[in-house]
Amino acid sequence: MASATAHANGHRATAGHRRGIALVFVYVWAVYALVQAGNLVTSENYLQALHVAPRAAQGAAGDGYAQTLIKLERTLPAGDHVLLVWRRQDTQPAVSFWYGYFWATYWLYPRTVDIVTTAGAVDGSYTTLLDVRSTGAPEIDVPAGFSVNATYIYSDQVVTVLRRDHA
């Protein structure tokens, strides 16, 4: 009987010991998270976040191409059919290509967007051409029936918007 009681007491003590170690872990983790969260909270510029319109923040985010899309989102007619001519030379061409495609299809939706990597003959259904090239690449030959609507020049790229005449 005494042995069983001693065994039970020993078991309880070991369990308490384990729980104590686990609690130390929890408190150390909490202090670590406290430091991390403290960094986040103290580095946050609340006043700036409160004062800048989300649309303005979006318009200034990303590279020149992304910023141009925000401008076009607000100005291109909703029914436009857009051909994106992606001529940027990036270190990861596939990633860059899909970036170009997804960003255009997202920001310009519900306008339909197709993509090509070289400027060639343009299908008659397109109303807008969006030429994106690295700085230093030759300018696009303006296809017949189109004229340059706007050109946005950034340090690493040039985005040219061409609109079909009378579109």
Place this chain on the structure above:
Amino acid sequence: MPNGTVLLSLVAIPAYFAVCLLVGRLLTQLLANRPEAVSVAGAPLLGAATLGVQLWLYGTARIPWNPITLVLPWLILAWIRRQPLHAALVADWSRLRIEGRAAQALDTFAIVVATLTGILMFTYLLNLITEPLTGFDAISMWFFKAKVFFLSQGLNLSSIGGLGTYQPGDSGPFHVTAGLIRNLDYPPLFSLMVASVYALVGGVHDTLGKGVDFIFIIVAAATVWTSLAPILGRRLAMIFMFLVTAVPTVQTALDNPIDTGYADYGLGVAMLASLANLQRAWSGGQSSTWVLAIVFASIAALLKQEGLLLLVLVMLLAAWRARQLLASPAVVASIGVVSAWEVTASMHGWRAHHLLNDSLASLPSVLPTRAVLIAAYTVMVVIHDGKVLWLAAAYGVSVWLVLRGARSTAGIVLVALTLQFVAYFAVFTLNPGEFVGIVDRLAIQATPGLVLLLGLAIAVPSARSGTPVRSLPRDRRQVVLAEQVGVEVIDRADVRGRELE
């Protein structure tokens, strides 16, 4: 002067939260007259998911998506059920007041932690509604689908696959279709939830759409609190509530613009809500906890495919321990929606990612090496990435406590999470895909569940499972002693709530 749009957003997201809470509370009240606190904690998530599914049904029935069509049915239901709903809300409010009064007795450390938790939540909210939308998957997939759904007023994925990649006649240098990259087979609920925000405010507001994550962080905190406070005491539960809102993986998901707008954190919180209810159900809680464990697991499965495994596990456990509940309307509806999605995706041929990319004959030679590589890479990530290291340590401590302890209440949660991790490992061993880039997201998914697991593992088993009552926190002892002798502990506000019922 603060920007008007920001101020409106700061009102709009809490208003969206209030609508979700109302819908979720109506539904939980239909499930149980007095649902357990842990079930009530998930009500906003239940409401948000229900609004998303409601839009899906509206799209099928060609009912327009706008604030009136979305909210009116719930206002009518709330009017019909006004007395029990009022009683439920009064009871919830009284619970909150009790917690608020008790918080005054917390020590300085706990008060600092509680205050920082509140500031963090506000910071997340502010960042969600002001930071630009820049995440790759958010733009290519989750928010793109939300935009398409809202503007076409339906779950219109067929049109996405058909969106042109190349000019007709041009093959292009990259031979992957946009439909595949956009993962059309991924479940639609997260995008539908974002679309429900658009429907309520009457237009596409990209940054405001990210506000749905605010629901998740509140539900995570409330679920951890209601699960752990009764067994750990308020001070320790407060620390766990802080952890579930503040650990770096959560900061990444809610504060880093390139990582916000993804479904992983939502999935983690839906799994947390399911696990918390499962744990209560397993420990002899109300029958509604079984039902809600299945409902939240269904929400997880509708947020991302990774949630399917948990749903299967919870269903199996329910079939074993509470078979009669599988025929309840809530369970049938939840499983029906998940099945409807799986059937829809299969019918449209959206099964973009196959589980098995190798031929069966090559598997014996490929799998062992791949398994070793993935295991080695996982170990390397755990060692080198501080965020993951803490989570791995939390899991290790939990396993140690559960395996060495007797009758731990955390056992079932440990089993569920471990099976989830084994499934991740098995899936990536069969099809490595983008494993290297996905570990961060898996860590985000696992974070809420791991925090709950550690809290449960540390808890001394409840009086019902034989542990001396004196081991429990002081504020819990009285309740447990009363339960042991068959006396129900109720407070005055609860009595008032019952009178109204």
